[in-house]
Amino acid sequence: MGYEGIGASVRRREDLRFLSGRGIYTDDINRPHQAYAVIVRSPHAHARIRGIDASAARSAPGVIAVFTGADMAAEKIGGLPCGWQVKNKDGTPMAEPPHPVLAVGKVRHVGDPVAVVVAETKPQARDAAERIVIDWEVLPAAATIQAALQPGAPSVHDDVPGNVCFDWHLGDKTAVDAAFARAHKVARLELSNNRLIPNAMEPRCAVGEYDPATGDYTLWTTSQNPHVIRLLMGAFVLNIPEHKLRVVAPDVGGGFGSKIHHYAEEAIVTWAAGKLKRPVKWTADRTESFMSDAHGRDHVTEAELALDDEGRFLALRVRTLANLGAYLSTFAPCVPTYLYATLLAGVYTTPAIYAEVKAVFTNTVPVDAYRGAGRPEATFLIERLVDIAALEMGMDRVEIRRRNFIPKDAFPYQTPVALQYDSGDYHRTLDEALKAAKWDTFEQRRAEAARRGKLRGIGISTYIEACGIAPSAVVGSLGARAGLYEVANIRVNPTGSITVFTGTHSHGQGHETTFAQLIADRFGVPMSQVEIVHGDTAKVPFGMGTYGSRSLAVGGSAIVRASDKIIAKAKRIAAHLLEASVEDIEFKNGMFRVAGTDRAKSFAEVSLAAYVPHNYPIEELEPGLEETAFYDPKNFTFPAGCHICEVEIDPETGEVEVVNFTAVDDVGRVINPMIVEGQVQGGVAQGIGQALFETCVYDEAGQLLSGSMMDYTMPRADDVPYIQVGTAVTLCTHNPLGVKGCGEVGAIGAPPAVIGAVVDALRDYGVRHIDMPATSHKIWRILDAGRQRLAAE
Amino acid sequence: MPKVSLTVNGKPVTVEVENRTLLVEMLREQLRLTGTHVGCDTSQCGACVVHVNGASVKSCTILAVQCEGTEVLTIEGLAAPDGTLHPMQEAFREYHALQCGFCTPGMVMSAIDLVQRNPQGLSDREIREGLEGNLCRCTGYHNIVRAIAAAQVVMHGKAKELPRAVE
Numbered sequence A: 001m002g003y004e005g006i007g008a009s010v011r012r013r014e015d016l017r018f019l020s021g022r023g024i025y026t027d028d029i030n031r032p033h034q035a036y037a038v039i040v041r042s043p044h045a046h047a048r049i050r051g052i053d054a055s056a057a058r059s060a061p062g063v064i065a066v067f068t069g070a071d072m073a074a075e076k077i078g079g080l081p082c083g084w085q086v087k088n089k090d091g092t093p094m095a096e097p098p099h100p101v102l103a104v105g106k107v108r109h110v111g112d113p114v115a116v117v118v119a120e121t122k123p124q125a126r127d128a129a130e131r132i133v134i135d136w137e138v139l140p141a142a143a144t145i146q147a148a149l150q151p152g153a154p155s156v157h158d159d160v161p162g163n164v165c166f167d168w169h170l171g172d173k174t175a176v177d178a179a180f181a182r183a184h185k186v187a188r189l190e191l192s193n194n195r196l197i198p199n200a201m202e203p204r205c206a207v208g209e210y211d212p213a214t215g216d217y218t219l220w221t222t223s224q225n226p227h228v229i230r231l232l233m234g235a236f237v238l239n240i241p242e243h244k245l246r247v248v249a250p251d252v253g254g255g256f257g258s259k260i261h262h263y264a265e266e267a268i269v270t271w272a273a274g275k276l277k278r279p280v281k282w283t284a285d286r287t288e289s290f291m292s293d294a295h296g297r298d299h300v301t302e303a304e305l306a307l308d309d310e311g312r313f314l315a316l317r318v319r320t321l322a323n324l325g326a327y328l329s330t331f332a333p334c335v336p337t338y339l340y341a342t343l344l345a346g347v348y349t350t351p352a353i354y355a356e357v358k359a360v361f362t363n364t365v366p367v368d369a370y371r372g373a374g375r376p377e378a379t380f381l382i383e384r385l386v387d388i389a390a391l392e393m394g395m396d397r398v399e400i401r402r403r404n405f406i407p408k409d410a411f412p413y414q415t416p417v418a419l420q421y422d423s424g425d426y427h428r429t430l431d432e433a434l435k436a437a438k439w440d441t442f443e444q445r446r447a448e449a450a451r452r453g454k455l456r457g458i459g460i461s462t463y464i465e466a467c468g469i470a471p472s473a474v475v476g477s478l479g480a481r482a483g484l485y486e487v488a489n490i491r492v493n494p495t496g497s498i499t500v501f502t503g504t505h506s507h508g509q510g511h512e513t514t515f516a517q518l519i520a521d522r523f524g525v526p527m528s529q530v531e532i533v534h535g536d537t538a539k540v541p542f543g544m545g546t547y548g549s550r551s552l553a554v555g556g557s558a559i560v561r562a563s564d565k566i567i568a569k570a571k572r573i574a575a576h577l578l579e580a581s582v583e584d585i586e587f588k589n590g591m592f593r594v595a596g597t598d599r600a601k602s603f604a605e606v607s608l609a610a611y612v613p614h615n616y617p618i619e620e621l622e623p624g625l626e627e628t629a630f631y632d633p634k635n636f637t638f639p640a641g642c643h644i645c646e647v648e649i650d651p652e653t654g655e656v657e658v659v660n661f662t663a664v665d666d667v668g669r670v671i672n673p674m675i676v677e678g679q680v681q682g683g684v685a686q687g688i689g690q691a692l693f694e695t696c697v698y699d700e701a702g703q704l705l706s707g708s709m710m711d712y713t714m715p716r717a718d719d720v721p722y723i724q725v726g727t728a729v730t731l732c733t734h735n736p737l738g739v740k741g742c743g744e745v746g747a748i749g750a751p752p753a754v755i756g757a758v759v760d761a762l763r764d765y766g767v768r769h770i771d772m773p774a775t776s777h778k779i780w781r782i783l784d785a786g787r788q789r790l791a792a793e
Numbered sequence B: 001m002p003k004v005s006l007t008v009n010g011k012p013v014t015v016e017v018e019n020r021t022l023l024v025e026m027l028r029e030q031l032r033l034t035g036t037h038v039g040c041d042t043s044q045c046g047a048c049v050v051h052v053n054g055a056s057v058k059s060c061t062i063l064a065v066q067c068e069g070t071e072v073l074t075i076e077g078l079a080a081p082d083g084t085l086h087p088m089q090e091a092f093r094e095y096h097a098l099q100c101g102f103c104t105p106g107m108v109m110s111a112i113d114l115v116q117r118n119p120q121g122l123s124d125r126e127i128r129e130g131l132e133g134n135l136c137r138c139t140g141y142h143n144i145v146r147a148i149a150a151a152q153v154v155m156h157g158k159a160k161e162l163p164r165a166v167e
Helices: A015-019 A069-074 A122-129 A145-149 A173-181 A226-237 A264-276 A286-292 A375-393 A397-404 A426-436 A439-451 A472-477 A511-523 A551-578 A603-611 A673-693 A745-761 A776-792 B023-030 B087-094 B104-116 B124-130 B142-155
Strands: A035-041 A047-053 A063-068 A113-119 A133-138 A164-171 A185-193 A205-211 A216-221 A245-248 A280-283 A299-307 A313-325 A352-361 A455-464 A486-492 A498-502 A530-533 A585-588 A591-594 A600-602 A626-631 A640-649 A656-666 A723-727 B003-008 B011-016 B049-052 B055-058 B071-073
Touching (some): A015 B087, A015 B104, A035 A264, A035 A286, A047 A113, A063 A122, A145 A313, A164 A173, A185 A375, A216 A226, A226 A264, A264 A280, A375 A397, A426 A656, A439 A455, A439 A640, A455 A745, A498 A511, A551 A600, A656 A745, A673 A723, B023 B049, B049 B104, B087 B104, B087 B142
Parallel strands (some): A216 A245, A313 A352, A656 A723, B003 B071
Antiparallel strands (some): A035 A113, A047 A133, A164 A352, A185 A299, A486 A498, A486 A626, A640 A656
């Protein structure tokens, strides 16, 4: 056994089951007498339901029941709740129209669930669903932000005229206006942040079960946060008390934010299981995933950066329109506001910032958190604008960044947009990335590529993000309807092995390995003596789950705090056993020792004494060795770094090849470098996907044109390069591990580096900016127009 | 309903299926071999890849009845009876070529077929092109390519032990 503690690239413990087909994903769970649900979904973006004739479906072979929105309404089933309330500029609350589980009266996007068929087999349910006849009155749709804001646009919700959910702002408008008035130059940019469809490889799935003998409900679901689902579904939708509802999120095949939210199907199968007294399973086809998983991004923005004559940033002004889709998904309102505009300082000393965000309902799938959630949108805007500013000032792209970086001795640094950064060294991540990417010799590579007939470009992004969400009181004051602490329960077993119950959830991040390393480090026991348990509300105390790269920063901190409590108690037991004063007991490498002597007790001996308390200070200490800690973070954490991308463009086809990608990130202390590298590489691939390939397309009628993996371009193995990853650590100053978070940095840092490289490659074609995705078609048109212009001259 | 007789992971089985039953449905729903996954409905993702008579096949794109008399190998049948992992499984673990694990069974089965079809050895570029039929959303493919490059060395008998990943 080699070193297993903090800093070791321990191979993952979860891999053996995944590599041998023994993972248990939700769709792998089959309950006795299970029935199958198929959801009938709207084929229209906007339509009134004049009637539903389910008689032919009800009499179809194998059908057990058909339910519609009217059936649920008759039982006073609540709508899906929203977990965050944003306020308008004038202090009034956002519009919060109902989100029925099954549509009532009208549908608002293609894929909106209308009815559910439950049958003995899935094929029977699917066949019967075809027999449901719905009398539609098709209505005009507002499929885009622009269409929804047109005067006279169709109202997605009849009681939200104009389709504006909220009109919000942040920052000091007066100071910004004053700075612009005295600016030497203003860099301006209009850009969009393309709408993405998360596409975790495992489609969503839910299995509901009801035990009539006890009244207990169980839901197995593809979730990143089972307790949140239990609270939302139990308290707000189905009115099931929490002690009668168990939610299990077993192995989950990727989330990327899309499995945070409480979805209609979870409530449908749980409710149907209770009605029918049978387990009910629903599994999404990928086509359903496309039209029912929450989408991500979808901003349209105008931004202006005021500069002085030396290229220093004086002020930033941003106006963003954000698409929320047809309904408010669970955390949708916080994404284009508190996870976006608060990051607009970036890594720069911009003294004044003002952002306005108008959030708009459209006849599209709800939009919510997707890997990065607001920070990729902020980063893309800032970094593209800084490139434009460099161009307008005639400055080098690296130099303008250096000149405006928050210096490393300025921490803690208060930004003008609410956040206080605790630590960072942006020059260092920049320097190391420049070196690793061989920035200085790029022009040689450009010339060499030109000899091969290729256009080569290089792009850079120096980003920051906020992780470790979040101090509960702070987010509460900003509209969160939840606390965002995390919990850990550590149960030391009598023979000294350790079971850790964590409120976070692992769906690819490798917590079963990383957290076990942490415990091995703290207790000096081998990892084989440690078990990490997560994802089951019947086992784990109330925790908030995994998103926003929070698991180690918040969940790991809770583990540390619970560990501290265990060690403190164990020291008292050891002191008793060793007949010494507790102040004299040292705990190191799994041994409790009387300082300066060879008198010692092992961790296992002390554990046994706790559970077999024959020789034990029973008057002053309870038996047992189990502790729980709830950790509420003091601040966000602020990972930052530098991403550099090199591309080559084939001028004949417009095809972009990413030839080099270098990421140097400060993610705080690293527990398992192998896992961190994997997280960054995966995130970068999604960032490259956003920059070059992926985009969600609706037509004017609100039909989803990119509705399958044949139409929506996910990056494949030959679309991405090897991704060179390095870390340059500054420690987080306010959590016990000094960790920051690594899950999203790739998706946040990469897109502007890729687009910067594409724009650089096309510098001779007069290109200032290209919106994502920079498809070969889009680039070929630029090249072709350039050639025609040249020919005409 | 028709019956289909075939060998799955070395064991002869006879299963009653509907005409429309896909191989993956038979494997997952009737034989309860849930290691083979379904990630899409358009033959794009490759999470469902198994071997039929030694060749990789997307089991969502073949009817169960077409597999009469065939030998099917799934991820569950890949390790030796004593639990020793196939070199490709071992390489995926060593090189951290999986995160959520959902694409992994199909990715491993595709990779084995890819390596077996190319005894001359594959460059990294050829491995990337050979994975055209498999999507992974977690890893960025970086470590998958490294794992396959390492596994092929062992599978072609050019090394007894898997090259270790550099720390």
